[in-house]
Amino acid sequence: MKKLMLLLLLVPLAFATWQTVAAMAIITSAALLAGVYILGFGLGINELQILAKEELFQLIALMVMMVALWGGDGILNGISVSPEFAGESATMQDASLEILDAWTADVEATLNEMKSMDKAISVEASRGGQCSLFGMGYSVTACGGYSMLAAPLSMAGSISGFAMAEVAAMRRLVEITIDYGLSFILPLGIILRTFKMTRGAGGFLIALAVSMHIMLPAGIIFNSMLAETFLADSVASADYPSSPQGVTIMECEPLNTRGSIGDSIVTAFASLGTNIDTDSNEGKAAQAYKDMRGSIRSYLYVLLIEATIGPIIALLLMIGSLRALSVAAGTDVDVSAISRFV
């Protein structure tokens, strides 16, 4: 019976907008405060009266916040659709999604380039030759020198994986804020902030909504602007092209043992950077290593500036904003746990 009555009380909520619900929450809270004050007054308990007064201030602050939200909703949307941030997109959130899609495509291209290099290297490294007749013969594997190139590529693949995951995570957060930021998380935060018990959670949700909706896309757009500025400077970006450069891997001759034994090993590595004897397998592997070393910079732009620093800047902006706005909303949340995600 008790639950049925409660359910009947909650039925109107199903037909209300969030503003109505927030107003009802404020009225309920005010009624509770009046009760607390009356109780304090009647029993002569000063603590209760002080508590009621303090909460009344919080209620007034909340009403100010609601008014600010009604006005601020337009301001936030105004920032979102501002051409400075949104560019040719409808909103800054859409613009950030487009940037993230472009970054994803770049990282994928980078990984594909590594993949093809890795494949070429591994095929050469696995080569072996054999010759036998009537059970007698020999087997030579003279391409082991190429194996040294697999480890850095594996590490590069891991870095690409992290980069790809970071961009995908950012994309998901922006998708969430587009669908729920201002329409759900923010008003719900205001409603929850009405009650003492859920004030911490409410203030946190308000801060989260604004931070995710504005600061996260802003961070992505800022980083994109920085990256474009860097690329526009032809002198600074000359050594850091925006697209990865592949490396030609010379074919290994599995039966060619020249350069794999004797003094020529020393010769091959000592001359790294000058003249390499590419007639030997060792020299070919060393040449591939030299070329790969030279092409590292062409991967840095995509992997570091776009896909690593970009998300870090965006997350830091969001977390910094979350902390500041939480305090402004009356909740001191220790967001250091989220900072560790960066």
Added chain:
Amino acid sequence: MADMICGAGFDSFLTGTIVPLVAYATIITATLIAISFMLGRFLSNPKLTLWSKTEIVQLLVSVATVIFIPVVVNTFCTLDMGEVGDIFGISGTSGSVYASAKEFLLGAAVYAHNAATVARYQLEGYTVVSYFNAMICEIQVGGGVGLGCLFGQGSDTIQPLGGYGAVMGALNVAFNSSLMSYFTAMNFLMILLFVYRGFVFLFLPLGVFLRSMPYMRPFGSLMFAVAMSFLIVYPLMLGIFGLMSGVILDPPLDVGDYDESVFPESEQGAEILGSSFGGEDYVFDLYLGGKDDVPGAMAFAATAFIAGIFFPTLALLATIASVTYVARLYGDEIDLSRLTQLV
């Protein structure tokens, strides 16, 4: 498990265990306060009488808290998150706050597990194909047939699909990250079940008693604050995130395409011959055909991180913030921020 806190079992647990314990704690505390008051009067010690008067008010506050919590719990059991979603134009699944919270974490755990499945499948596929060896006979006359093997063996061997170290490095990141997300989601689920099992209710009688004991008020307040925050704020936050499941738990790949085994269900002569003479493309398609989607696996792992770690952590942060807030309500300053280091 949500039934535990919302069903008949909870009522009997509350009335059969918690209420008697709270009653005992209240009576013992009231008795101690009364003795202290009488002693204060008898000894004409105003400190004791003042302490007694203060503590009787605090005892009333404690009892009011104990009455308040089951009321809120019952409200949360009745509140339908689907209807809450309707207010904001979000189509969410029906269920109480507690059921929605549990569903969200279960969904996040399953989501992270699916992400791990996708990464594992591809890791296995790439590992299998990378170990294939090809023997290329010398003196090729076309069609892959070499005369070098006719009377003896004159050939080169290679691993035509051996070079997936970079891809496997990336997939290992996805796999490890997905497993971490899975374990974290399960960890948060365990905390929730710990709450649903009603253990935090045992904090209430302890809180009633300890709050009125000298020097123990902050500890008693902490008991109340933890009980209230983890019974109210933690499930509520998770239930709210559950309403956003449509986006949070939207998979970038169809996990149905990735079964547990990369090997063909039955290997007949055709597969063996094909693997031997069909070339590297045939072998690659046999084990990974159409399912090699490294960017998809990475995206899945990343979104699993958001679902399994990021949002549940936000719920825990809000809960810890609430503990601080509620403790302040009782006049104590408690800093539980170090708890977040558990995350």
